[in-house]
Amino acid sequence: MDTLELTQQLIREPSVTPNDGAxxxxxxxxxxxSGFTITQYPFGNVKNLWARHGTTAPLFLFCGHTDVVPPGPIDAWKYPPFEPTVIDxxxxxxxxxxxxSGVAAMICAAEKFVAKYPHxxxxxxxxxxxxxxGDAIDGTQxxxxxxxxxxxxxxxxxxGEATSDKKFGDTIKNGRRGSLSGKLTIHGKQGHIAYPHLADNPIHRAFMALHTICEINWDNGDEHFPPTSLQFSNIHSGTGAGNVIPGKLEAHFNLxxxxxxxxxxxxDRIENTLKDYQLNFEIQWTHGAEPFITHPGKLTVALSDAIxxxxxxxxxxxxxGGTSDGRFIAKTGAQVIEFGVINQSIHxxxxxxxxxxxxQLTSIYFETLENLLTQSLSE
Ligand SMILES: [Zn+2]
Known part of the structure; x- marks a missing residue:
């Protein structure tokens, strides 16, 4: 069975997070x-699988996920989302x-590799x-x-995430940025709009402070990373009435x-800025991901040559791009990179x-294994 057939078989399982189907x-x-030893690691309603072939170092790991995001409005699909269809x-x-597709390609590549090089x-x-x-709590981590x-x-x-941009093979991810979110509440005092001296308007107070935060030049990035970027995603204040000064303003942002x-x-920098404007505020922080980087080396060369x-x-x-499970693997000290098909249509x-x-992805994974795990074999 080739990669296409296996991908189709997997798509037929409607495995919306955290469901895995079969x-x-x-x-x-x-x-x-193919001779792999399988260990299941179920946690809660999440299924996880570990499989290994060989007992010695170096250890090469393929990492992937079987869950998908919900299909959204089914009517908007040209073909039913869980009935794989090949057209043109x-x-x-x-x-x-x-x-x-990435999962199927890594499996087919590994099957072919261990058949050709059992030792x-x-x-x-x-x-x-x-x-x-989903939450990525009961998974890779x-x-x-x-x-x-x-x-x-x-x-x-x-x-095996979809990393290619315009042409298949054009992009390898060798790291990811970190992600930090904040839910900010600025407190004021509600009152009648005609009696502002009896109220304290959190909208007015917020303008200058939020502007200063938007203007912060965090860094200029470096050879591997674009500059750090802060974006506000939601801002809300007001009771709906036109004659009321609201009691609070809420703003959500992500870096x-x-x-x-x-x-x-x-x-520290954001909280100190808000204190400089003498605001009465609180922030709920969520640290989504730490950044990681794999410097060019043996792994990037093995993959680039195969591509x-x-x-x-x-x-x-x-x-x-966004975060991925690569961040968890990187913490073990492994060289971690991501490579897969074109990502234009994901989600x-x-x-x-x-x-x-x-x-081609299957061939690339196969040749990467050859580049890394056959060097000491006598021809
Ligand atoms: Zn993914």
């Missing part, structure tokens, strides 16, 4: 046939790009979760904390930050991927 049992039975060389369905050097492992698109120490010594990791910042530094050989394209290293209706790219 995805992981399909994966487990295939890897088991494109495969349509929820998870076609994010990331059942490859090092080990190949899989960490597959059904909790990536928790599996890593529960693995025996021999499985924790990960040297190389490829996450995507480079390793030049820390969450603590950002929190070049298969597609003729020289991939660029990038750290843009959208009519999510799709090119069938040709699927085949």
């Amino acid at each position: 995805c992981q049992s399909i994966i487990a039975s295939r890897l088991e046939k 060389g494109q495969l349509y369905g929820r998870g076609a790009a994010d990331m059942k 490859h050097s090092g080990s190949i492992a899989f960490l597959i979760t059904s909790d990536e698109e 928790k599996v890593l904390a529960n693995l025996p120490s021999s499985d924790q010594a990960i040297d190389y990791c490829i996450v 995507r930050y480079s390793p030049k910042q820390t969450a603590e530094k950002i929190r 070049k050989k298969t597609t003729g394209i020289s991939a660029e290293l990038s750290t843009t 959208q209706v009519n999510e799709n991927t090119s069938v040709k790219d699927l085949t």
